[in-house]
Amino acid sequence: MKLKTLKQLFQRYRRPGNLFFATLFLAGSLFLVSQLSVQTQWRAGTKMSAQPALWPIISLAGMTIFAALNWISSVSSPRIPGRWEEVYGARSIEYVLWFMVYVAMVPLLGYLPSSIIFAVTLAVRCGYRDARMLLAAALVAVAIVLLFGDISPGQDSRRNGL
Numbered sequence: 001m002k003l004k005t006l007k008q009l010f011q012r013y014r015r016p017g018n019l020f021f022a023t024l025f026l027a028g029s030l031f032l033v034s035q036l037s038v039q040t041q042w043r044a045g046t047k048m049s050a051q052p053a054l055w056p057i058i059s060l061a062g063m064t065i066f067a068a069l070n071w072i073s074s075v076s077s078p079r080i081p082g083r084w085e086e087v088y089g090a091r092s093i094e095y096v097l098w099f100m101v102y103v104a105m106v107p108l109l110g111y112l113p114s115s116i117i118f119a120v121t122l123a124v125r126c127g128y129r130d131a132r133m134l135l136a137a138a139l140v141a142v143a144i145v146l147l148f149g150d151i152s153p154g155q156d157s158r159r160n161g162l
Contacts, residue, residue, distance in 0.1 A: 026070070029060065032063070036060065
C-alpha cells in the first residue's frame with residue numbers, strides 16, 4: 001500500500017463553483033459557531049445529556065469540521081476552466097426571486113389569481129409560448145389551489161375551533 005501525502009489525500013476533481021460554495025459554507029458554519037454562546041446555555045449542575053447546548057454544539061462542530069475538510073479539498077484540487085460559471089450564472093437565485101414576488105402578490109391579488117399569473121409567467125420565462133402550454137400551466141395552478149389551497153371562506157372558523 002502506497003502512503004499518500006495530505007494534499008494527495010484531499011485532492012479530487014473540482015466542479016464549477018465548488019471553491020466558492022465551500023468557502024461560503026465554511027464561513028457560514030464559523031458564524032454559527034460564533035453565535036453559540038449567545039443562542040444556547042450551558043447550565044451548571046445539569047447532566048451532560050440534558051444540557052440545552054449539547055446538540056447544537058455537536059451538530060455545529062460536525063458541520064464546521066466537514067465544511068473545513070470540503071474547503072481543504074477544494075483548495076488542493078486542480079483548477080479547471082469554467083469554475084466560476086456556476087457562481088456568476090447563479091440561475092437558481094432568479095427563481096427564488098420569482099417566488100418572493102409570488103409571495104408578495106398573494107396578499108394583494110389572492111391565492112388563485114396569483115398562482116395562475118405566476119404559473120403562466122414562469123412558463124413563458126422557461127420558453128413555452130404555445131397557447132396549449134400556457135393553458136396547461138394555468139390549469140395546473142388552478143388544480144394546485146383546489147387541491148392544496150384554502151380558498152373557501154369558512155376555513156378560518158375551523159382553525160379557530162368554532
